[in-house]
Amino acid sequence: MGRQPCCDKVGLKKGPWTAEEDEKLINFILTNGQCCWRALPKLAGLLRCGKSCRLRWTNYLRPDLKRGLLSEFEEKMVIDLHAELGNRWSKIASHLPGRTDNEIKNHWNTHIKKKLKKMGIDPLNHKPLPMITAEKPPQNHQTRQEPPPEKEAAVMAETSLQSTVTEAKHEDKIPFDNSMEVDYNFCIDEVPIIETHEILVPFVNLSTPTSSSTSTPYDVESSNILEDFHFLPTLDWEYDHSNTMSIWDFLTNDDSERNASIEALVT
DNA sequence: AAGAAAGCCAACCGCGACGGA
DNA sequence: ATCCGTCGCGGTTGGCTTTCT
Numbered sequence: 001m002g003r004q005p006c007c008d009k010v011g012l013k014k015g016p017w018t019a020e021e022d023e024k025l026i027n028f029i030l031t032n033g034q035c036c037w038r039a040l041p042k043l044a045g046l047l048r049c050g051k052s053c054r055l056r057w058t059n060y061l062r063p064d065l066k067r068g069l070l071s072e073f074e075e076k077m078v079i080d081l082h083a084e085l086g087n088r089w090s091k092i093a094s095h096l097p098g099r100t101d102n103e104i105k106n107h108w109n110t111h112i113k114k115k116l117k118k119m120g121i122d123p124l125n126h127k128p129l130p131m132i133t134a135e136k137p138p139q140n141h142q143t144r145q146e147p148p149p150e151k152e153a154a155v156m157a158e159t160s161l162q163s164t165v166t167e168a169k170h171e172d173k174i175p176f177d178n179s180m181e182v183d184y185n186f187c188i189d190e191v192p193i194i195e196t197h198e199i200l201v202p203f204v205n206l207s208t209p210t211s212s213s214t215s216t217p218y219d220v221e222s223s224n225i226l227e228d229f230h231f232l233p234t235l236d237w238e239y240d241h242s243n244t245m246s247i248w249d250f251l252t253n254d255d256s257e258r259n260a261s262i263e264a265l266v267t
Numbered sequence: 268a269a270g271a272a273a274g275c276c277a278a279c280c281g282c283g284a285c286g287g288a
Numbered sequence: 289a290t291c292c293g294t295c296g297c298g299g300t301t302g303g304c305t306t307t308c309t
Binding site: 015038051058 | 294295296298299302303
Binding site for chain 1: 277
């Protein structure tokens with residue numbers, strides 16, 4: 001005997017919800033509360049299965065939902081929680097009021113994964129990605145294909161990040177084995193990948209029109225690192241200038257330090 | 268300007284967990 | 289102890305939108 005379908009699918013509607021259906025569902029739940037989902041569609045006059053109603057309510061119609069992109073703080077929370085919990089999206093969502101598991105899952109797959117990869121971190125296990133042997137650039141500069149000017153900054157920033165990670169490895173800031181089969185056994189939030197100023201030096205000096213951007217090397221003492229950090233095109237994370245914690249601090253601090261920083265941010 | 272490719276996200280599907288009979 | 293119905297979760301898909309060529 002096969003598994004029973006979750007509901008009688010004959011005559012039931014699928015696909016995007018209409019405003020009228022939304023209204024019926026909202027009105028019913030606001031009047032009667034969330035009763036058993038299986039019975040709800042009939043009672044609410046909807047030609048949907050209970051599962052579809054539950055999903056629509058929890059992921060889209062619930063009044064306590066936040067709309068819009070995840071904030072940087074929420075994004076960092078997701079990264080941190082993912083390192084701890086893995087793909088348990090509902091557990092992760094429970095730490096982020098107003099966000100759904102589906103929303104977080106989508107955001108992870110479309111945004112965060114890419115950011116981590118750009119940072120040289122494997123989004124699956126939060127460990128450094130195996131170093132890819134970069135092709136030697138052509139010696140003859142005339143043969144080099146120049147990226148369009150508007151893309152150059154992004155390319156440079158990315159290259160700078162990757163090379164800095166590589167440098168950190170060579171400098172024994174993190175253990176490195178050419179075979180890349182070693183299990184580093186650390187999480188993203190434990191990796192002292194690079195110092196903040198190490199990231200910014202080549203980038204700010206080369207491409208940003210900041211007050212500190214001159215032909216001389218980046219002056220850490222007299223420049224506002226956090227402000228300049230906003231020009232980093234491949235990492236659009238922003239930070240409250242009044243707070244001294246950078247994303248790198250967040251990613252590299254130990255738990256107690258990070259928690260203190262989070263508290264400082266929230267308060 | 269138009270077609271192709273990539274990005275994005277709401278919604279669906281199927282499985283496992285859980286609780287009641 | 290077992291069966292069955294329901295719910296919730298995580299993975300996947302479909303189709304709309306945006307960007308690129």
